[in-house]
Amino acid sequence: MKRNFVTSAQVADRAGVSRSAVSRTFTPGAYVSPEVREKVLLAAEEMGYRINRLAKSLLTSESSLVAILASRLSEPFIATQIDALSAMLADRELQTLLLNSGARRDIAAMMNLVLEYRVKAVIILSGAPSEKLVEQCLKSRQRTILINRVQESGNVDIIQTDDRTGGRLAACHMIERGYRRLAVVRGASDTPSQRRRAQGFVEAAAEHGLTVRHWLGGDGGYESGRDAARELRTSNAVDGVFCTTDRIALGFLNTCRFDLGLDVPAEIGIVGFDDIEEAGWPSHALTTIRQPVSAIVSAVASILETDPSDISGHAHVVPVELIARQTTRP
Amino acid sequence: MKRNFVTSAQVADRAGVSRSAVSRTFTPGAYVSPEVREKVLLAAEEMGYRINRLAKSLLTSESSLVAILASRLSEPFIATQIDALSAMLADRELQTLLLNSGARRDIAAMMNLVLEYRVKAVIILSGAPSEKLVEQCLKSRQRTILINRVQESGNVDIIQTDDRTGGRLAACHMIERGYRRLAVVRGASDTPSQRRRAQGFVEAAAEHGLTVRHWLGGDGGYESGRDAARELRTSNAVDGVFCTTDRIALGFLNTCRFDLGLDVPAEIGIVGFDDIEEAGWPSHALTTIRQPVSAIVSAVASILETDPSDISGHAHVVPVELIARQTTRP
DNA sequence: GCGCCATCTGCACTCGTGTGCACAATAGGA
DNA sequence: TCCTATTGTGCACACGAGTGCAGATGGCGC
Structure with a gap:
């Protein structure tokens, strides 16, 4: 061998x-x-x-490897992030160790690998790492960057989109446009991040005296949106839907239009979150909350440049922006 | 440090x-x-x-790293392949070193890195590696797997979709459905693979006594399709278009429908290639040639299992299948 | 011709781990 | 009690590269 x-x-x-x-x-x-x-x-x-890089970094004890831990790599928003992150790393002469934590693969096992490779940092895009895992990382002096994950214990760098504001923006936009019977659609096994978006939406609606229906189901992809559309429209009780992800929103939108024959935005308004490329295509023209990948990436870059011995984890908040298109009334 | x-x-x-x-x-x-x-x-x-994996693999001189060299990671078909490949590798206890060769980054430099990391194999999804690079790999006893790339010199494992047949299928399908004024749309800097698809299409059309217009431009993404649609329809000379990629096809489709107000499939038929998820959505319902990622992945897996000392590169051909949807007449 | 300085080279140690070989310890049988 | 078989342990070397230090070499000035 x-x-x-x-x-x-x-x-x-x-x-x-x-x-x-x-x-x-x-x-x-x-x-x-x-x-x-x-x-x-x-x-x-x-x-x-x-x-031989292996021998070299054994001696100098500094690795130029950065691990990215993610699942569902083929989802547009995740793929976009990975593309941008690995490009940024390459520009800094760092290499990307890609860990696909999808399906039944064990996150704990993946993290062990990360530790064994003595990577410079781990960027976690996926899964909710348990407290124990993060503790492990800290004990092994492993720099850890969480993107859109929540973590109670400090000492970890966290980058978070301003999810609550995003949810609020969506709510205000819909209410302004005259939608009153509101609902939120999320995946069943969703992330804390998605939960915060929903929260923000509900909050803002409450301030206008409106209550919000909840729908939870599926794996948070296109199918979640499709199923939600079918179920929610049996009762005619909904005219404005906030989906916590663009992919959910696109499933919802397509099902409304093509299966149920509804007029979007006249009969029902839809707002998504992320602003993936497909959302901007004229076939969808989805109104959505943009989450700028470039801001996330530059936050990661700035963290990588700080002194690694400074273990006090900082929190970065990435701003959001509403992009009005044609799935809500003008 | x-x-x-x-x-x-x-x-x-x-x-x-x-x-x-x-x-x-x-x-x-x-x-x-x-x-x-x-x-x-x-x-x-x-x-x-x-x-410490580094020290360990220094001693045992076998690395569990496999490099994937790709560009445009955010494109659905590429992202899907990377997802499937890295999952397959993880199942075999191998790690993925992701090299983003996009933008202005130098492929030669990336390849050097690969060699320095003593990876078990390199999977090349992108860029046309020059003969020289492949020679380098061979000289350094580096196992190299090319996916949908052509390479003259032997000793490299090649996995290729049956592009010509795909192109032929597209042509026959269109001709059967009554489209006669045919065109092919490709990106300007396209891959050998896309060129073969176009070839197959032109061949089959010729056998039916038809000539095919060519349109080349853009970077082979959504924009290529959009620009092609705008230009090709100024002259009214085209009623059947084969795009060498689903993303090109989707750009073409959306522009026809929403910018030019054409009726697809009545006035113009469109066929794509790849069968990405978005092609199957009812908002597009694109007729396309399916390229099964699972077959590609299992071909890679079987290559990895062969004896690495057997340097005679084998060629695998992945079969294609036409998926008829609603961008061509029934 | 001698001494000094500048410039380069090579020795030997180091990083963290796996492993062949010799040896210690223990138990079991005669 | 002594010998042997068995089982586990530790020593020392190897992997491939970087680097401090000492020594070699050559040029130059006096």
């Missing part, structure tokens, strides 16, 4: 110099004479030599 | 045993007495000890 990679010693032999010389050739800012450097580079080229 | 991680020596000290004992407790199937194991586990737990 062991594939004999070329080592610096072999290169040194071939170039007729010491191993140190080889090492120095590949270390910027070290004493090597031009002739030796030339010989080493030639030999390295001929033999196909590559530095 | 160096974060003092707990080492096996420290655990050994605390447990009052030798370092070897610690190592053996964490190596399944090694001689350790129950008492010692107990002591070691306790000490390890208290100190938060984790094996």
